[in-house]
Amino acid sequence: MSSDGYFDETIASTYDEYSAGSFAPDVVQPAVDFIAALAGSGRALELGIGTGRIALPLAERGVAVHGIELSNAMVERLRAKPGGDDIEVTIGDFATATVDGSFSVAYLVVNTIMNLTTQEAQVACFRNVVRHLEPGGCFVVEVSVPDLQRLPPGETARPFTISESRLGFDEYDVANQGLISHHFRLVDDQWENFSIPFRYVWPSELDLMAQMAGMTLRERWSDWNREPFTSNSRKLIAVWEKPAG
């Protein structure tokens, strides 16, 4: 692994194109609305800011955004976009990095909490966030609900993409809450592949991490439009609050 983590030059150079669906306005806008409402007149901290998919439109709305990011290659792509130079970014690990000042909201979207591959690091992330929040500030996490109900007993793999030019499957290590996402894509008639390790995490476990960091659950939904979170939800959007006192 390079010093840029798994989002090195090769991944960064095609990130926006490969994830084009998640850059669609109907995906981005509700997330930006949701986070902007929590930011109010305060500052927002994005953990794993990447190429600025959420940070740039949030900044356009007048919210002061600061990012933490491990990958210089991803930040270079952010910098190359209009407004990208105006966003402050701290290069480092969001479980431990320190940023000056305090924030009314911190957010961690698209499963990026799972990029921390140990429970210890995920707990450290919650503790790091609470240190950066002002009293009454909120932490927002968007993460998939682990797909284990769809994994037959004894099996370890679940496909998440199947098309003529793309294949993807998640390989589960249930004993260790490990997950490796294997991606294969056809580029110029050649198959390329990359794999990224994750630690999947349960909604109740996230609540406990928040509690250990001194925060309480404020709301949870199954999408940015505030659809209820139910037993059938595939995704969780949770908001925890630091006490106001």
Ligand SMILES: C[S@@+](CC[C@H](N)C(=O)[O-])C[C@H]1O[C@@H](n2cnc3c(N)ncnc32)[C@H](O)[C@@H]1O
């Ligand atoms: C899936 S991308 C999401 C980027 C962006 N938030 C978005 O919504 O498009 C995950 C990003 O988090 C960064 N990242 C992963 N683990 C990190 C860590 N421990 N500290 C800082 N950045 C990290 C990766 O380099 C990558 O840019």
